Amino acid sequence: MKLNEVTLENIRSQTRTLRLSGLDILTGRNGQGKSTVCDAVALTISGYLYRLGLKPEYLLPLFRDGTMAVGITGVNGSGAPIKVERQWRRKRGGSIEQTIRVSPDNGAKKLSDFEAEIRRHFGACTVALDLNELLSLTDGEQKKLLFGFADVTALGLTRESVLEMVGSRVLDLNVRARPDLAAAAQHWLDRLPAWWGETIDVEDGLCRLARAAEDELKSAKRLLAEAEASMRDMAAQAAQQTAARSLPEIAAELESAREDLKTVNDQIAVDAERRRGILARQKAITDCQAEIQRMKEPGCDEQTGNTPAVLQALRDELAELGESTPESADELEQTREAAGSAAEAVRTATRKNAELEKAITKVETEAAAVRRHECPHCACDIDSVRADILARRAPLQAESADLMKSLDRLRREEAETTRRLDALKRRSTRIREIEQDIPKQRAILDRAEAARCRRSDRLRAQEETLLRLQAEDAAAPQVVDGAALDLRCNALSDRINALEQEMRAATAIHEREGMRLQAAQRRAKAEDHVAILGLLKDAVGHSGVQGEVVAKLSGPITTAANELLALVGPYRLGVRLQDERGNSKFILGWEKEDGTFVTWANLSGGQKAIFGAGLAAAMLALHAPPFRLLTVDGFEQLDSLNKKRLLSALGAFHTAGKLDNVLVAGVTAGPLVPEGPAWTEHKLNGDVHAERLGGQEFATAREAAK
Known part of the structure; x- marks a missing residue:
């Protein structure tokens, strides 16, 4: 499929028809319709602009009159002409009515039939490459761009298979490092599904495993440090305090003293009870005598009076x-x-x-x-x-x-x-x-x-x-000497307090010994966990399963892009999973012939543009639609040398048969003559006219592509 002509009518106040050669550059000042021509091609094929949205009402900002129309003309692989026209008419209330004409239409009657015919002729993968957005991609967006073309199922990268790969690596590393930790390693392997969670994204699941392993490793190291510090403290305390007698000896003497104290307290209680009884009887005798004396007095209880x-x-x-x-x-x-x-x-x-x-x-x-x-x-x-x-x-x-x-x-x-x-x-x-x-x-x-x-x-x-x-x-029995009992009770209490203090000191020493043993066990367990989690981190990390999975996920797009970049020069797209400090980070860059790696951030604008063009062409190559169109906007962002390199790269891709049409839009193309096939520059300043740029054919590249 090749596009020969594009027509615009009342779209952003632009009405023009351009004849296309396959490699076309649109130049002109801002607002003169460069991006509008690119949008017109996308509108004709898809019926919407990805920046605005799918609904027809979202096209209202493009209207400058009651109607708006776009159209393209081309030929398919067999040389048969194909023409597509779309017209939108603004109605009252803000709604939009659309009309589609396709030639040949194969008997299409409804809009859905015409849409199906357009997809049959052109496909659904027309790539619009915005250099402004491409130059500002984050590492996460780069990762999404690369991984989006991998068939996870075909690569066998399911949740279960990846977890099995991690488990196999951990057990292999464990057998080589510490065979005695096989049972303990299984404890952490059983927790991998919970760390993975419910995500179906393999790379996201591996990142979760890596973060969880890192967190658990930090926690295990902290526990190990705490156990070692505790053992050092307890060793210092044990060196300063020693027990003179054993716990059983102190406990036996303490029990005997408590029995003696209980006996004395019982005697004191009995004596106190006797004293209370004597006092109560004496009071009762006194009260009884007073009552008898009162009753014997004359006139007592003479309530009769006179x-x-x-x-x-x-x-x-x-x-x-x-x-x-x-x-x-x-x-x-x-x-x-x-x-x-x-x-x-x-x-x-x-x-x-x-x-x-x-x-x-x-x-x-x-x-x-x-x-x-x-x-x-x-x-x-x-x-x-x-x-x-x-x-x-x-x-x-x-x-x-x-x-x-x-x-x-x-x-x-x-x-x-x-x-x-x-x-x-x-x-x-x-x-x-x-x-x-x-x-x-x-x-x-x-x-x-x-x-x-x-x-x-x-x-x-x-x-x-x-x-x-x-x-x-x-x-009644006589009471004993209470002062003697009190003295004996006080002496026994002092003895018991001294024994209890000695008992506490001996118990503390005994408990510290037990705590020292427990700390030693915790230290040994923490050492095992640190060793296992270190192995698990290595198995999951960039040198393990994560690196292997990233290589598989990025393989399709990087392979396709490198095949195209080889037509341009010694360029090779590469991926790294760590920065210079060893931090986990997805880095896209250029692998040079000498083995050095230049990150995406350190690439020049022209190099980024070339790599972006390679990625875009690789996308089209992987999708393989009937019509492979690449539009590049923001061409003025590049200097003259990088403009020449980008046009040469795109021309090489076109010559190799990877692209059908290329539309490049910029304020000016500059005084450059790209290497390779000729480009047509459409100057939109005033009257539209076209000029040919370059003209040398890349015969060698074409033969290499074949």
Whole structure:
């Protein structure tokens, strides 16, 4: 497949058609469409730009009008023409509609059919090489670039196989170094799957193994140093302290002293108990004697007081008043009725007296009225009339006077009857009170008699208790000398403290000896771990499985790149896994003929560009798509010499049949004439025109490639 023409329409305000020769350089100032031409080729083949994303809406920054179109024309390996055109139309709302035309289309109707036809003709591996990004690759990105072309399954680099390789190397190294550590080595080999984890990336898994082995080795060395320091400290302490007697001798004497102290303490406890008993009995005897003395005192417990005299007085008063009888009740009732009758008579007399006073008042009123109405011209004798009226008053007044006397008498009788009634009520009330109080006084006398009996019983009991306590006090054993017991107890305590201190010192010496033995065991175990982990680190590291795996993973791309770089000059792509200080690091570089290694960071810009072109061409060679296009942007980053070298290298790759088309974009190509096949420079400053650069054919390189 070879590309002959590329067409742009309204993409970043660029509209042009370029005829391509296969080796083309696009030059011009910034913004004049160099990168746009490269993007147009990628857009035509893939339908998207990797920098923007897969969705059609991501192409909106490229629009300068309502529509945008790109197209390419080429011929396939059999010489048949192929043409592909894509058109995008911006719709309302920001969506984009795409139209594809492919010739020949093989009956394609839908967009997916056209996409399939494009992939059938051109494939899916068009490499865009950005020198700015290539020159700034980190070691991790370089590693990813190289390892991405290795078929891990075909190389047999599975998790299980790599772990088996590590185990075999460890056991082989172990047999040569320390055959006695085979069992201990298996302990660490069993932990390799856990260190590897769940990752399916072989190189990542090996890095995890290397880090884990390094960490465990550091930990084992730290434990070994701690064990050795502990042994040195304990040896120094053991040289300064020695035990005069053995632990069993000290323990036997200490046990005997503790038994003696226990016996003395028991004696002290018994003596203290006896003293407490004596004091308690003496206090009980004193209390009992005081209680007996109190009970024998006159008037003790006489709670009756003057109850007998009160009871006799109540009986005498009751005899004097007479007991409550039906006759006395009748007399009280009769007196109450008489008092009621007297009160009624007084009320009747009072009412009648009031009526008489009203009559007298009426007569006097009439007499006064006659006087008031006397007429001087009337011949009637008013005095006689008044005399008659007043004559009626006299009998009324006499009757009123008699009635008042009767009323006074009735009132006196009522008062006497009331007095007699009150006296009878008081007598009846007092009789009831006396009759209620007499049983209470009798109960008090009964309780007093019972208390007297109980007091007599208590007195006898106290006297018996006193006799018993006195007998117990006389029969109780005497206490021993407490001061002597205290002195012996203190002496035994001091002896025990001294023995315990001696015991602790001897125990510390014994424990240090045990700790020294344990430290020796830990040191031996740590030495074994250090030896095993050192072997494991070597087996996993760069000189072991990791280096072997890296060589296998980087083999496909480095082999393909070196085949192409051999067409350019004495260049050979190499890989190192350690820097000059021995640190673990992936380093990509140039292996010279004399065996020296120049790291990627120390390569010149032109050398990096040449190696990058070799890597890109190797990618296309490994993928082997129907159309092998390499676009290189940022060409202005190189100086004149390196520009010439890069163009010569790409021309050699093209001549060798490894590339179909090469597009190089830069501000200027410079005054250079590349070696090898001719290049076409498309100057985009103003009107587009093309110039031929170079022209010498690489016949020798072509024959070598064939």
